[in-house]
Amino acid sequence: xxTELKESLLQHFNTLEKTSSALLTDVRKEAITAFQDLxxxxxxxxxxxxxxxxxxxxxxxAIESAAALSAEDLKSLTHLPIDCYKVIFVNGIFSPxxxxxxxxxxxxxxxxxxxxxxxxANFGKKLPYNDSMVSLNIAFAATGTLIHVKxxxxxxxxxxxxxxxxxxxANVFAQPSVLVVLEEAASATVVEMNRSLGSxxxxxxAFTHAILKKxxxxxxxxxxxxxxxxxxxxxxxxxxxxxxxxxTTTITLNGGLVRNNLHITLDAEHCEAHLNGLYLEKGAQHVxxxxxxxxxxxxxxxxxxxxxxxxxxxxxxxxxxxxxRKDAQKTNAFQSNKNILLSKEASVHxxxxxxxxxxxxxxxxxxxxxxxxxEAMFYLRARGVGEDKAKKLLVHxxxxxxxxxxxxxxxxxxxxxxxxxxxx
Amino acid sequence: MLSIKDxxxxxxxxxILRGINLEVxxxxxxxxxxxxxxxxxxxxxxxxxxxDYEVTSGTVQLNGKDLLDLSPEDRAREGVFLxxxxxxxxxxxxxxxxxxxxxxxxxxxxxxxxxxxxxxLKLMKEKMKLVEIDESLxxxxxxxGFSGGEKKRNEIFQMAMLEPSLAILDETDSGxxxxxxxxxxxxxxKLKTPNNATIVVTHYQRLLxxxxxxxxxxxxxxxxxKSGTKELALELEEKGYDWIKAEADAQxx
Numbered sequence: 001x002x003t004e005l006k007e008s009l010l011q012h013f014n015t016l017e018k019t020s021s022a023l024l025t026d027v028r029k030e031a032i033t034a035f036q037d038l039x040x041x042x043x044x045x046x047x048x049x050x051x052x053x054x055x056x057x058x059x060x061x062a063i064e065s066a067a068a069l070s071a072e073d074l075k076s077l078t079h080l081p082i083d084c085y086k087v088i089f090v091n092g093i094f095s096p097x098x099x100x101x102x103x104x105x106x107x108x109x110x111x112x113x114x115x116x117x118x119x120x121a122n123f124g125k126k127l128p129y130n131d132s133m134v135s136l137n138i139a140f141a142a143t144g145t146l147i148h149v150k151x152x153x154x155x156x157x158x159x160x161x162x163x164x165x166x167x168x169x170a171n172v173f174a175q176p177s178v179l180v181v182l183e184e185a186a187s188a189t190v191v192e193m194n195r196s197l198g199s200x201x202x203x204x205x206a207f208t209h210a211i212l213k214k215x216x217x218x219x220x221x222x223x224x225x226x227x228x229x230x231x232x233x234x235x236x237x238x239x240x241x242x243x244x245x246x247x248t249t250t251i252t253l254n255g256g257l258v259r260n261n262l263h264i265t266l267d268a269e270h271c272e273a274h275l276n277g278l279y280l281e282k283g284a285q286h287v288x289x290x291x292x293x294x295x296x297x298x299x300x301x302x303x304x305x306x307x308x309x310x311x312x313x314x315x316x317x318x319x320x321x322x323x324x325r326k327d328a329q330k331t332n333a334f335q336s337n338k339n340i341l342l343s344k345e346a347s348v349h350x351x352x353x354x355x356x357x358x359x360x361x362x363x364x365x366x367x368x369x370x371x372x373x374x375e376a377m378f379y380l381r382a383r384g385v386g387e388d389k390a391k392k393l394l395v396h397x398x399x400x401x402x403x404x405x406x407x408x409x410x411x412x413x414x415x416x417x418x419x420x421x422x423x424x
Numbered sequence: 425m426l427s428i429k430d431x432x433x434x435x436x437x438x439x440i441l442r443g444i445n446l447e448v449x450x451x452x453x454x455x456x457x458x459x460x461x462x463x464x465x466x467x468x469x470x471x472x473x474x475x476d477y478e479v480t481s482g483t484v485q486l487n488g489k490d491l492l493d494l495s496p497e498d499r500a501r502e503g504v505f506l507x508x509x510x511x512x513x514x515x516x517x518x519x520x521x522x523x524x525x526x527x528x529x530x531x532x533x534x535x536x537x538x539x540x541x542x543x544x545l546k547l548m549k550e551k552m553k554l555v556e557i558d559e560s561l562x563x564x565x566x567x568x569g570f571s572g573g574e575k576k577r578n579e580i581f582q583m584a585m586l587e588p589s590l591a592i593l594d595e596t597d598s599g600x601x602x603x604x605x606x607x608x609x610x611x612x613x614k615l616k617t618p619n620n621a622t623i624v625v626t627h628y629q630r631l632l633x634x635x636x637x638x639x640x641x642x643x644x645x646x647x648x649x650k651s652g653t654k655e656l657a658l659e660l661e662e663k664g665y666d667w668i669k670a671e672a673d674a675q676x677x
Binding site for chain 2: 373374375376378379380381382383384385386387389390393394396397398400401
């Protein structure tokens with residue numbers, strides 16, 4: 001599909017090639033060719049069947065536009081009542097000047113000549129399959145950001161990446177690229193939040209690539225609670241290179257069209273991956289969670305729980321792939337997706353996809369979609385609780401089931417409050 | 425207090441209540457007995473406002489108010505309490521939180537200020553003692569993983585918290601061992617005042633050793649076919665329901 005945005009991106013790439021540094025040249029050239037061939041995904045692509053970018057792509061966007069955020073704007077956009085390091089991206093570009101990362105037990109800096117060795121060795125490598133949105137991001141990732149935690153270092157405070165879009169004067173297309181490398185026995189908590197200022201359309205195509213070496217530990221949170229006009233595609237690739245553990249929590253509370261591609265590769269024995277998700281939808285929201293857990297090696301464990309609560313005319317998609325490769329004996333892989341539809345016009349497409357090529361494994365999956373339990377509703381109402389409040393109690397209960405799994409106490413308290421606010 | 429007149433109700437096409445008449449005064453305990461399938465639980469459900477049943481005719485008044493016009497929550501706020509035969513498990517909602525919401529919803533309906541945390545806690549502790557229930561149980565998700573006895577005790581705890589004017593106990597004795605039965609019955613007895621009334625729905629006379637009724641009614645095929653005092657319950661225990669069935673069937677023929 002040829003769109004105005006595609007054309008201007010290809011043009012922009014050529015302009016950049018003449019001026020920018022030689023960082024990641026080969027991988028970026030490969031990526032732009034892949035994007036040129038594949039184009040933006042359409043509903044004809046199996047993986048994009050229920051998520052239509054047509055309306056989003058029909059608009060004109062400013063690409064990599066500069067923005068002047070006042071101190072006050074910044075303060076309100078990056079408000080977060082927890083003690084953390086703040087990594088600020090404006091319209092896709094990391095701004096060290098606006099960030100507060102002093103004292104971080106990690107290197108947080110733009111890709112540059114000094115870190116190109118580690119970037120080139122890791123960024124954009126070992127992707128499970130071609131997705132044109134990932135290619136598109138990589139093509140422009142010369143301006144990417146590295147979060148590097150040295151061996152045996154523990155980053156004490158969460159590193160919070162704010163993907164800010166300034167859409168006060170125009171629609172903005174932004175592509176933050178982040179490479180997280182946790183060396184041996186390193187640990188970190190990385191939070192990613194997208195927020196927009198203004199009322200035009202923010203279209204963000206983010207790519208986060210995390211590499212976990214032996215005994216590394218990553219806690220990752222995506223908190224998506226942006227304006228209605230925010231269309232957000234987040235591609236996440238976590239590669240467990242050595243025996244390591246990851247906890248990923250994706251919480252979507254507001255936005256327009258949201259698509260999360262979360263791919264986890266368990267590429268060493270005895271890895272653990274936990275994937276949790278919650279999407280609370282209303283109005284015309286569309287939230288699509290595509291997850292893939294690739295069990296490439298034996299003796300690994302993965303556990304996935306996604307819950308959705310959909311109101312209004314909102315639509316949801318859950319596609320959960322689990323691959324258990326031939327060599328991945330003794331795999332334990334579990335997956336569950338539960339959806340509650342609060343209105344007759346809300347809908348959800350849920351599809352678990354297990355592909356198992358090993359014979360000695362334990363795998364289970366389940367997907368349910370239904371209304372709030374009428375028996376539970378009657379019970380609560382028969383004790384004097386009004387219909388609306390009873391609904392809220394039950395919806396809360398579903399949401400808190402996922403929140404229970406958030407390990408960071410301050411973050412959990414914050415999320416509880418945000419959800420409380422969202423359900424009012 | 426409660427006045428039921430010629431109440432008919434059905435579920436889908438099946439008529440289950442076929443003309444119930446019952447008067448319950450403040451301070452009284454009424455037992456509704458009857459064989460399986462006679463409509464006992466349906467009567468309890470209809471009074472509480474379960475949507476599965478359609479009332480086709482008749483009236484139910486509570487303290488002069490037409491109950492059948494009210495939503496389940498408004499019936500509760502007017503003072504109806506149904507202790508469920510099978511209390512449902514609700515993961516993620518603790519009994520304490522739920523009761524806080526329920527008590528304050530009822531208070532709001534009655535034009536009262538919401539209860540502050542300290543008073544609520546005080547009330548809760550007092551009622552916990554009354555029904556011999558442990559606080560740790562109330563902090564857990566509502567009925568989730570509770571034993572049968574714990575569930576029933578939780579029902580009576582909630583009843584104590586809400587102080588209903590009309591309590592309907594739907595087969596509260598089913599599945600209880602004798603200790604649990606005694607605790608539950610003690611709770612109910614302690615909650616009895618001259619201003620409230622209790623309807624005990626049961627299949628067995630056993631519960632009535634502990635909760636002594638002023639009147640016993642036998643429900644059969646959707647009608648009250650016999651009423652008496654607690655001696656009637658003893659007679660039923662001894663002779664079973666067949667003689668009453670025979671009597672009732674003979675009358676309708």
